[in-house]
Amino acid sequence: MIKQMFKLIWNRRRRNSLMIIGIFISFFSLFLVMTTINYNFGNYLKPLGFDYDDVWYLSIDWKTQDPEAVAATLRQLENTLDSQPEIISHAYSISYLFMPSATSMDDYHYAGKTVNCHLFQTGDDFPDVLNLDIVKGRWFGLQDNAANHIPVVLNKYAAEALFAGADPIGKIIYGKDQDFQGENEEFKVVGLIDEFRNGGEFTGSKKVLLRRASLENDLTRDFLKESFFIRILFRVRPGTTMDFEERLMKQVTHVARDWMINIDQLDSARISANKQSMIIPTIMAIICGFLIINVALGLFGMIWYNTNRRKAEIGLRRAMGSTERQIYFQIVGESLVLATFGMITGIFFAVQLPLLGLIPFISTMTYAVSILLSILVIYLITIVCALYPSNLAASLQPAIALHDE
Amino acid sequence: MIKLNGIEKVYQTEKIETLALYDINLEVERGEFLSVMGPSGCGKSTLLNIMGLLDEPTKGKVFIDGESTVSFKDRKRANVRNRKIGFIFQSYHLINDLSVVDNVELPLIYRTMSSAKRRKRALEALEKVGLSARTKHFPSQLSGGQRQRVAIARAIVGGPEILLADEPTGNLDSVMGGEILDILNKLVKESNTTIVMVTHDDSIAHQSDRIIRLFDGSQVN
Ligand SMILES: Nc1ncnc2c1ncn2[C@@H]1O[C@H](COP(=O)(O)OP(=O)(O)O)[C@@H](O)[C@H]1O
Numbered sequence: 001m002i003k004q005m006f007k008l009i010w011n012r013r014r015r016n017s018l019m020i021i022g023i024f025i026s027f028f029s030l031f032l033v034m035t036t037i038n039y040n041f042g043n044y045l046k047p048l049g050f051d052y053d054d055v056w057y058l059s060i061d062w063k064t065q066d067p068e069a070v071a072a073t074l075r076q077l078e079n080t081l082d083s084q085p086e087i088i089s090h091a092y093s094i095s096y097l098f099m100p101s102a103t104s105m106d107d108y109h110y111a112g113k114t115v116n117c118h119l120f121q122t123g124d125d126f127p128d129v130l131n132l133d134i135v136k137g138r139w140f141g142l143q144d145n146a147a148n149h150i151p152v153v154l155n156k157y158a159a160e161a162l163f164a165g166a167d168p169i170g171k172i173i174y175g176k177d178q179d180f181q182g183e184n185e186e187f188k189v190v191g192l193i194d195e196f197r198n199g200g201e202f203t204g205s206k207k208v209l210l211r212r213a214s215l216e217n218d219l220t221r222d223f224l225k226e227s228f229f230i231r232i233l234f235r236v237r238p239g240t241t242m243d244f245e246e247r248l249m250k251q252v253t254h255v256a257r258d259w260m261i262n263i264d265q266l267d268s269a270r271i272s273a274n275k276q277s278m279i280i281p282t283i284m285a286i287i288c289g290f291l292i293i294n295v296a297l298g299l300f301g302m303i304w305y306n307t308n309r310r311k312a313e314i315g316l317r318r319a320m321g322s323t324e325r326q327i328y329f330q331i332v333g334e335s336l337v338l339a340t341f342g343m344i345t346g347i348f349f350a351v352q353l354p355l356l357g358l359i360p361f362i363s364t365m366t367y368a369v370s371i372l373l374s375i376l377v378i379y380l381i382t383i384v385c386a387l388y389p390s391n392l393a394a395s396l397q398p399a400i401a402l403h404d405e
Numbered sequence: 406m407i408k409l410n411g412i413e414k415v416y417q418t419e420k421i422e423t424l425a426l427y428d429i430n431l432e433v434e435r436g437e438f439l440s441v442m443g444p445s446g447c448g449k450s451t452l453l454n455i456m457g458l459l460d461e462p463t464k465g466k467v468f469i470d471g472e473s474t475v476s477f478k479d480r481k482r483a484n485v486r487n488r489k490i491g492f493i494f495q496s497y498h499l500i501n502d503l504s505v506v507d508n509v510e511l512p513l514i515y516r517t518m519s520s521a522k523r524r525k526r527a528l529e530a531l532e533k534v535g536l537s538a539r540t541k542h543f544p545s546q547l548s549g550g551q552r553q554r555v556a557i558a559r560a561i562v563g564g565p566e567i568l569l570a571d572e573p574t575g576n577l578d579s580v581m582g583g584e585i586l587d588i589l590n591k592l593v594k595e596s597n598t599t600i601v602m603v604t605h606d607d608s609i610a611h612q613s614d615r616i617i618r619l620f621d622g623s624q625v626n
């Protein structure tokens with residue numbers, strides 16, 4: 001019976017091609033959406049690498065000024081923050097947390113290898129502010145004040161890419177490759193951290209290099225010249241209320257009179273980053289939703305139409321000894337076989353993405369799960385669409401079905 | 406073999422009620438070749454459908470092999486149609502997208518049987534109707550008479566005791582019709598098959614053992 005079903009579908013392949021193509025297109029779009037959603041959701045389940053609760057920050061915009069004057073005012077601001085009993089710790093953050101679109105990338109070189117990393121510039125108390133775990137080595141600190149290298153901390157992905165399992169601590173990496181004529185920037189790896197997804201909860205794991213930003217060393221104070229904005233992150237005591245924000249605001253604007261300063265909570269930055277990250281998946285999901293509705297309606301129509309056209313065949317099968325159930329399962333089964341043909345085509349194209357590595361940051365696992373979920377959804381839609389026509393076909397009176405030629 | 410007791414069939418449509426059969430009492434013996442005649446619309450097809458359990462009477466009982474079929478559920482009815490009855494229709498009712506031999510196998514796919522055995526029996530049936538050379542053809546490549554022979558092969562492939570043929574020669578010229586009738590006659594002789602055949606053609610009807618006539622749903626002789 002199964003064999004004959006395949007034969008019939010094969011012999012009717014031209015008439016069935018519309019349905020197969022429809023299923024192919026919907027499967028592939030569904031697969032793309034599933035991959036996007038899976039990727040984002042998979043990221044969401046991964047650890048962020050740091051805590052954002054009770055972390056606030058000053059956004060500082062000092063306009064153009066003499067670097068020495070900026071440094072002096074920044075020191076005063078640091079003192080102001082030090083003197084607040086509500087503030088546990090604070091640290092510069094030249095780079096932004098929870099701003100997936102604002103990251104800077106740089107090449108770093110080690111033993112002939114070039115690795116592109118996300119650069120994150122930050123201060124000495126950063127691990128305290130964010131409860132960052134140091135896996136190996138140490139964070140930057142006062143002992144680096146006299147250093148003639150720029151101290152850096154790598155996350156595990158950057159360390160793996162540069163040193164391939166060897167101990168990164170103490171290694172010197174370079175800003176330019178060895179052939180570079182002139183002064184080559186030297187970075188000394190002092191520590192190793194695990195995950196650090198500064199872009200936010202829906203962004204992927206990246207290779208990150210965190211470099212010291214400090215006024216206490218000539219090599220690490222260059223941000224004064226290069227930036228006009230920085231942030232100072234600070235951890236407040238649990239339960240600190242919003243009126244502290246107002247009080248602090250008064251004090252910092254008093255210290256830095258003509259600077260633009262804002263106080264925000266890291267949690268709201270996280271939420272807006274999440275919203276930003278969800279825009280594309282949401283749009284895709286909506287488009288896909290419409291697509292699925294269309295496909296379901298089309299599928300339903302086609303199955304119904306085909307069943308109607310095959311009334312005489314259904315009547316004949318009943319006369320030849322088919323039960324109602326067998327008719328029912330034949331229609332559902334044929335629809336599923338057609339769906340399978342459409343999906344085999346779809347899977348062929350879908351597996352090209354991981355095989356060709358077109359999107360390197362999406363894992364094979366994510367693709368595999370997306371393919372499986374898409375298969376499941378398409379089968380489900382097919383079954384739902386086939387139920388009603390199959391039922392109608394099964395309940396046809398055989399004598400009447402045979403009558404309609 | 407088949408016994409009809411007080412059969413009445415009423416078709417209820419939105420506007421009108423048609424009395425297609427009224428008080429039919431009939432017994433067909435094993436191995437008997439019975440012809441059913443009557444003008445168009447007198448209920449011949451309805452009668453055949455009821456005998457073949459394709460339709461249910463509004464009143465009355467159908468007995469097959471002495472067993473009342475009133476209480477038969479779908480599964481049992483399907484089984485009886487599959488094992489005991491072979492159908493032949495005026496318009497052949499072949500599946501155009503299946504080859505001749507696949508068409509003939511159709512009743513056997515509703516039994517548990519190996520595909521090799523199915524194929525063997527289908528080829529044997531095709532040989533009986535003289536179509537061994539056309540097993541791989543598709544119905545569209547055959548003449549009307551050949552198509553009806555395929556349909557006969559399909560009707561007999563399961564070894565039924567009863568053949569129900571609704572105007573099997575209705576679409577054929579007299580030569581082809583004669584061939585079809587020869588095949589049916591041979592079946593009655595060789596395998597003692599019971600045949601009930603609807604026909605308009607007197608010369609064909611007269612080759613059968615007995616003729617019954619219907620008029621407006623009632624038996625007239
Ligand atoms: N499914 C049906 N619904 C309503 N009326 C029907 C149906 N089938 C047959 N009839 C009516 O029943 C009568 C007998 O039909 P039928 O048995 O097909 O006649 P015959 O085969 O002798 O030409 C006709 O009047 C026909 O219109």
Ligand SMILES: [Mg+2]
Nearest residue numbers: 449450451571
């Ligand atoms: Mg008729």
